[in-house]
Amino acid sequence: MNPLHRNPPGAGPHSVATVRDHSHCAHDPARAGQGAGLRLTESRQRILDELCAAGRPVGAYEMIDILAAGTGKRPAPISVYRALDFLVESGLVHRLASRNAFLACAHGHDDSQPVVFLICDDCGSVSEATSEGIDRSLAVLAKDSGFLRRTQMIEVAGHCAACQAA
Ligand SMILES: [Zn+2]
Numbered sequence: 194m195n196p197l198h199r200n201p202p203g204a205g206p207h208s209v210a211t212v213r214d215h216s217h218c219a220h221d222p223a224r225a226g227q228g229a230g231l232r233l234t235e236s237r238q239r240i241l242d243e244l245c246a247a248g249r250p251v252g253a254y255e256m257i258d259i260l261a262a263g264t265g266k267r268p269a270p271i272s273v274y275r276a277l278d279f280l281v282e283s284g285l286v287h288r289l290a291s292r293n294a295f296l297a298c299a300h301g302h303d304d305s306q307p308v309v310f311l312i313c314d315d316c317g318s319v320s321e322a323t324s325e326g327i328d329r330s331l332a333v334l335a336k337d338s339g340f341l342r343r344t345q346m347i348e349v350a351g352h353c354a355a356c357q358a359a
């Protein structure tokens with residue numbers, strides 16, 4: 194028996210929550226996102242599902258806790274890190290460097306598009322947007338420097354509309 198085995202009330206082996214509500218993220222099977230056609234292993238799919246359900250950035254350690262609570266079994270951290278890396282490389286998940294956390298991609302945009310994250314300091318909400326204007330500006334900036342772009346993630350911290358109103 195795994196000493197870390199956890200079985201919170203109401204979370205028996207049969208209540209392993211397979212979160213399938215992807216309506217607010219890019220992984221709704223009805224919406225052909227970047228990951229369309231990608232077959233995920235069960236553990237990768239579960240992590241993606243949990244990130245979609247969370248709808249906010251989740252750190253690797255918190256993800257381990259979420260998985261442990263859902264399945265009653267604590268996954269090895271290395272397997273969670275690897276799964277998260279895979280999901281990031283697949284474009285299904287973004288890593289927010291400023292938060293050291295992971296976020297399910299909010300919309301199935303093209304890999305080549307710059308992504309802007311608006312991160313609220315107060316409530317932690319993150320909205321994701323792409324911008325053709327920023328894409329053009331970055332293209333000019335990179336060209337002038339003879340630089341070949343690989344990633345283009347822009348993280349903007351501040352206060353969301355709801356928190357400003359509060
Ligand atoms: Zn995205």
Ligand SMILES: [Zn+2]
Binds near residue numbers: 313314353354355
């Ligand atoms: Zn906020």
